[in-house]
Amino acid sequence: MALQPAALAGSDAAGPEGDPAGAGAAPDTAGSGAAPHRVWLRLLRSPLTLSGLVIVLAFVVLAVIAPWISPYDPSAVSDSTLVGPSASHWLGTTQNGQDVLSQMLYGARASMLVGIGAAVLTTVLSVAVGVTAGYVGGIGDEVLSLLANVFLVLPSLPLTIILAAYLPHSGSLGIILVITVTGWAWGARVLRAQTLSLRRRDFVEAARATGEPTWRIIVKDILPNQVAVIAASFLGTVTMAILTQASLAFLGLADVTQWSWGTILYWAQTGSALLTGAWWWFVPAGLAIAVLGTALSLVNFGIDEFVNPRLRQAGIGTKKAQRGQVAAQRTRRARHRPPRSPRPAPAPFTQDSTDVVLDVRDLRVEYVGEGGRTPAVSDVSFTLRRGEVLGIAGESGSGKSTLAYAITRLHKPPAEITHGEVRYTAPDGRTADVLAMDDAELRDFRWEELSIVFQSAMHALNPVLRIGTQIEDVIVAHRPKLDARERAARVVELLGIVGIPADRAGSYPHELSGGMRQRAMIAVGLALDPEIIVMDEPTTALDVVIQRQIIEKIMELKDRLGFSVVFITHDLSLLIELSDTIAVMYGGKVVETAPAGDFYRDPQHPYSRGLLASFPTLGGPKRELTGIPGSPPDLRRLPSGCAFRPRCPHAFDACAAQVPPLYQVGGPGGGALAACLLHADPHAEPDPNSATDPNELATGETR
Numbered sequence: 262m263a264l265q266p267a268a269l270a271g272s273d274a275a276g277p278e279g280d281p282a283g284a285g286a287a288p289d290t291a292g293s294g295a296a297p298h299r300v301w302l303r304l305l306r307s308p309l310t311l312s313g314l315v316i317v318l319a320f321v322v323l324a325v326i327a328p329w330i331s332p333y334d335p336s337a338v339s340d341s342t343l344v345g346p347s348a349s350h351w352l353g354t355t356q357n358g359q360d361v362l363s364q365m366l367y368g369a370r371a372s373m374l375v376g377i378g379a380a381v382l383t384t385v386l387s388v389a390v391g392v393t394a395g396y397v398g399g400i401g402d403e404v405l406s407l408l409a410n411v412f413l414v415l416p417s418l419p420l421t422i423i424l425a426a427y428l429p430h431s432g433s434l435g436i437i438l439v440i441t442v443t444g445w446a447w448g449a450r451v452l453r454a455q456t457l458s459l460r461r462r463d464f465v466e467a468a469r470a471t472g473e474p475t476w477r478i479i480v481k482d483i484l485p486n487q488v489a490v491i492a493a494s495f496l497g498t499v500t501m502a503i504l505t506q507a508s509l510a511f512l513g514l515a516d517v518t519q520w521s522w523g524t525i526l527y528w529a530q531t532g533s534a535l536l537t538g539a540w541w542w543f544v545p546a547g548l549a550i551a552v553l554g555t556a557l558s559l560v561n562f563g564i565d566e567f568v569n570p571r572l573r574q575a576g577i578g579t580k581k582a583q584r585g586q587v588a589a590q591r592t593r594r595a596r597h598r599p600p601r602s603p604r605p606a607p608a609p610f611t612q613d614s615t616d617v618v619l620d621v622r623d624l625r626v627e628y629v630g631e632g633g634r635t636p637a638v639s640d641v642s643f644t645l646r647r648g649e650v651l652g653i654a655g656e657s658g659s660g661k662s663t664l665a666y667a668i669t670r671l672h673k674p675p676a677e678i679t680h681g682e683v684r685y686t687a688p689d690g691r692t693a694d695v696l697a698m699d700d701a702e703l704r705d706f707r708w709e710e711l712s713i714v715f716q717s718a719m720h721a722l723n724p725v726l727r728i729g730t731q732i733e734d735v736i737v738a739h740r741p742k743l744d745a746r747e748r749a750a751r752v753v754e755l756l757g758i759v760g761i762p763a764d765r766a767g768s769y770p771h772e773l774s775g776g777m778r779q780r781a782m783i784a785v786g787l788a789l790d791p792e793i794i795v796m797d798e799p800t801t802a803l804d805v806v807i808q809r810q811i812i813e814k815i816m817e818l819k820d821r822l823g824f825s826v827v828f829i830t831h832d833l834s835l836l837i838e839l840s841d842t843i844a845v846m847y848g849g850k851v852v853e854t855a856p857a858g859d860f861y862r863d864p865q866h867p868y869s870r871g872l873l874a875s876f877p878t879l880g881g882p883k884r885e886l887t888g889i890p891g892s893p894p895d896l897r898r899l900p901s902g903c904a905f906r907p908r909c910p911h912a913f914d915a916c917a918a919q920v921p922p923l924y925q926v927g928g929p930g931g932g933a934l935a936a937c938l939l940h941a942d943p944h945a946e947p948d949p950n951s952a953t954d955p956n957e958l959a960t961g962e963t964r
């Protein structure tokens with residue numbers, strides 16, 4: 262039975278050392294970003310954006326107050342026909358003596374209404390369909406994409422003309438609907454494609470893993486990364502709608518008795534304004550459309566810079582903007598969890614420890630493809646003890662990451678866990694079957710009990726959110742009762758723990774060095790004081806000096822906070838240095854586990870020996886680097902018997918006939934297990950489970 266979330270829930274305010282995070286000593290640099298009203302003020306710092314905004318605002322104001330400031334009734338005729346601009350008619354008059362300025366002001370109302378109305382409806386529809394299709398995937402995506410594709414292939418101009426012709430007297434609303442119907446599909450396609458790519462990004466995976474609900478991931482992680490596209494789509498649609506309305510009116514397909522810039526052009530054309538040289542009749546309407554379109558483009562440019570921190574820094578960036586503030590208000594999840602009893606003070610790990618925190622039994626993970634099943638992890642068993650660092654080594658493709666993702670239940674299709682058990686034991690002795698947890702239990706388990714530090718911090722961190730905000734997001738999702746001050750204090754505390762100055766909470770990922778980013782990821786992993794941290798190549802992209810700093814930090818934290826670590830890396834010398842126990846994977850199987858010291862001194866599996874002979878070690882006697890001949894096996898076509906046989910210098914006939922089980926072998930510490938027939942007891946009874954040829958068995962004590 263899965264452990265109830267309540268049983269594992271922690272104190273809402275407990276820090277890693279039992280210190281309540283509510284110690285209200287948070288400096289105002291905790292990285293939630295500037296207050297929203299100030300954030301938007303940043304938009305005004307660009308002269309171009311400011312000019313665009315002023316022009317758009319001027320048009321909006323003029324449209325709103327048109328009835329009060331228009332000098333004449335726009336439809337009123339007079340004797341002053343076709344008079345050019347003068348003191349009494351600033352923009353001249355029409356063939357019937359109507360005042361062009363009044364028509365322009367009233368026309369702005371209809372044109373702006375159509376532009377903004379169509380843009381709002383089109384954008385809402387595009388975002389709803391595009392983001393839903395991209396995020397939900399599967400049949401939902403297929404249906405919505407089909408719908409969008411159907412609308413995309415419809416020729417929009419003829420469709421617009423036909424629809425407008427059938428709705429001639431519906432006024433602005435009819436045109437808004439026509440533009441919405443013919444315009445939403447493009448935006449939906451673009452947003453769907455972006456969402457599809459974003460949902461696979463590590464920072465979205467990380468948000469999912471931290472237990473954030475879907476709506477929050479969409480609102481906080483997916484949509485902010487699409488603001489530029491959504492804004493461009495909105496502002497482009499405003500211009501496009503005004504142009505379309507003008508074109509339809511010009512063609513006489515709109516209600517030409519309703520004043521708009523388009524109907525002014527229509528009447529100017531029917532009144533032969535071009536032929537008679539009455540430029541004042543048609544130029545203002547054309548100019549208004551062009552100026553408004555340009556102003557909207559300038560605003561769009563500013564928004565692009567504003568939402569993209571890199572552009573912002575190059576352009577509008579301000580020091581003030583980078584100073585975080587504590588008081589950002591956020592919505593909270595109303596999940597109530599009883600307090601978790603404080604973690605007992607950590608005892609240093611020793612090889613004699615029997616306090617198992619994670620027990621993995623016969624785990625099998627397969628990738629299901631058209632060409633069949635790829636067994637990426639085959640019958641893997643291991644235990645992780647409290648406070649232990651288990652290093653998982655192996656060449657590329659040996660199944661390390663697949664194993665890490667499977668034990669955290671973060672594996673994605675086509676990966677399937679087809680067999681096995683992953684059992685977690687809480688400090689109070691209760692156990693949970695990780696593979697049987699439902700979504701809610703998993704949300705509570707991940708990050709509360711087990712967190713993950715992903716391979717590349719640059720991809721795992723959301724590029725448009727400040728570091729402090731990203732750490733805080735995890736706390737918001739799991740500790741909804743903490744207020745902003747307490748969360749900010751915890752963010753500062755966590756940054757301190759991983760050695761990042763508190764004032765960097767307000768920095769964006771690209772503003773940090775690679776080492777700092779990786780430490781920020783570790784801070785995210787530590788945010789809820791988990792029992793286990795899975796680290797998948799956390800230092801691979803870093804230079805050796807930074808690597809060393811981070812490893813030392815991890816070791817120091819582990820000793821101080823008492824968590825256990827599953828550490829995955831290609832770097833065997835690093836692994837030996839930091840691990841208590843090493844597990845070596847080959848062809849999807851664990852072929853050796855041993856205490857790190859024993860492993861270094863006396864590896865028991867020929868593959869382990871080959872691996873060790875491929876890496877220079879940082880200490881100890883000099884070794885000749887010889888490497889391993891050949892290349893890792895194709896998991897879909899493993900050789901018969903021992904998968905390492907074709908590359909093994911010690912292979913003998915029986916190796917082709919039998920998949921070797923893990924044999925208990927002596928070694929100096931006596932605690933090693935090696936899957937090699939060299940360690941089989943020639944006098945032992947055959948093990949029918951591990952043999953492909955029962956006549957040629959050599960079995961010893963297996964686990």
Ligand SMILES: Nc1ncnc2c1ncn2[C@@H]1O[C@H](COP(=O)(O)OP(=O)(O)OP(=O)(O)O)[C@@H](O)[C@H]1O
Nearest residue numbers: 628635637656657658659660661662663664675896
């Ligand atoms: N989506 C997939 N579909 C099919 N096979 C896959 C998929 N992802 C991984 N594999 C296969 O699963 C095996 C294990 O891959 P995995 O990434 O777990 O290895 P790894 O040891 O972590 O490698 P690396 O160190 O390079 O990350 C490989 O043979 C790989 O080709």
